[in-house]
Amino acid sequence: GPLLAAGQQAETERTMRRRDGSTFLANTSHEIRTPLNGLLGLGRLAQQPDISEEQRRDYLNQMMDSAESLSGLISDILDLSKIEAGRLTLETQPFSLRELLASIRLAYLTLAQARGLTFAVEIDPALPAWLFGDPLRTRQILSNYLTNALKFTSQGGITVSVKALSENANGSVGEWVHIEVSDTGPGIAPEQQKRLFQPFTQADESTTRRFGGTGLGLSICRELAMLMGGDVGMRSVPGEGSSFWAELPLPAAPAPMAHQPREPRPHGAGHEALHGRRVLIAEDHPVNMLIAVAQLEQWGMEVAQASDGRQAIEAVHAAASVGKPFDILLMDVQMPVMGGHDATRELRKHFSAEELPIVALTAAALISERNDAFAAGMNDFLTKPIDTPKLHQTLLRLVGKR
Incomplete structure (x- = not known):
């Protein structure tokens, strides 16, 4: 009867969706493999002891291309799955x-x-x-x-x-x-x-x-x-x-009150503003930590490290007690022992957002994540992989003026 037909149709649609899903997986995993194989292969080549510096640099440049392509691809896949799950919200x-x-x-x-x-x-x-x-x-x-x-x-x-x-x-x-x-x-x-x-x-x-x-x-x-x-x-x-x-x-909007046309800053300006500033970075992943520390030190900052939220809280109190408080804290959101949100809530009992700016570092790009970060008392929010110019702007904005 009609009931059976409707049931069959629903089943057919499910099967189609499953088949589409597996085509999707086959297509995307092929897509991901290409830059990933590039990264692995080039990485091995770059590790060879007896190649020229120039050759090594060339391999590294090609690795960067593969990595950027992989990063873009993964963002796309996440976006599509958010759209399909109805979880992508637009800002107005x-x-x-x-x-x-x-x-x-x-x-x-x-x-x-x-x-x-x-x-x-x-x-x-x-x-x-x-x-x-x-x-x-x-x-x-x-x-x-x-x-x-x-x-x-x-x-x-x-x-x-x-x-x-x-x-x-x-x-x-x-x-x-x-x-x-x-x-x-x-x-x-x-x-x-x-x-x-x-x-x-x-x-x-x-x-x-x-x-x-x-x-x-x-x-x-x-x-x-x-x-x-x-x-x-x-x-x-x-x-x-x-x-x-x-x-x-896209309807016309009145100009926002605070908007002044931005002067493009010459790249490299503002390094002196970060010189000697003290930053604590809380991050449990050694490679992420290595990259962040190297970048922050290039800007002349003094860097301290913590590998979980509990350590971060101890480091902040210790630094304040010897009269060398941190100028800013970069806080990974997902860490063992204590995560970034809990650590921030704890720190906010003692330090205001002006005294100790805290910036969330997170791998998730959902708007809800950003709201959680602000609700916990964080000043700002950066998604991984961390974009160097964006990190620089954020640091200048929160620390440069102090």
Whole structure:
């Protein structure tokens, strides 16, 4: 009867989902293996005792490329699984798309020039100075499009164009922003175009090879745009190039009160501001500790180490009692004996956020994690792998003025 049919259909859907899931796993594990094998193989080569310094440096540079590619891939997989579980929440805040585009231009111009390509950004004068939306996720859509365009364009150039529209492609009236990335790459055959934005479980092997991986980036663009209430699409002429676009509902926002246009600081400025400052780092992973300590010492900071929250609390009290208090504490969230949140709550009974700034270091990028960190009394929050310029800015902001 009808009941049986419904039951069968649900079962079929589950089987399909499982099969999609295993295709997904097969695709992604293949994807992860590539940079991982690169890292391991190059690492072995770099360990050889009898190679030149130049050769070693070359291996290390290639290892960095593999590591960055692996890191990006893992972020993508985490994002997609969060989206599928309905756990990805969007922020709504005033942001300047013009500023975001300027910083993207800086990042991608050098990459394009290195490949002998032109890179242009065209902005509609009617685009409002400030918009309401999620700057991080808007940037992610753009970056995914640009990374693809760079990968497949060997001559000519790439153009980003941004327009303000009063209705979208489907005729919905509102404040829309149309973002488009065009390239002069090889173009994409019509039968492959249909597959590109699909949940990439359905992409076939050849698409995978041709489009650098699992098409994860494009699936994420589509999911993010849809979460925002927007849409994505593409046009392509084989032999001439492709354009990928996103239309997002981003209403105009008033300029936030505190905003002064930022002067780009010369890199390397501000080291003297950190010189001689005392920092305690609480981290239970020896390699993470090694990297952090080396970086902080390069900036002239005095570094003390703790491997769990309990040790961190003892170190803070000991330093304060001999009149050499720490200027800042970098606190891993997950540690044995006592975690970062508990240690912070404990320390906040004795030291205010002004007296002892505490920055959370965490491997999880969920918004809820950030809220937990602030609830525990932390001043700020950095996700691993720690981004060096971001760490530097955070330290300058919290310590540089003291």
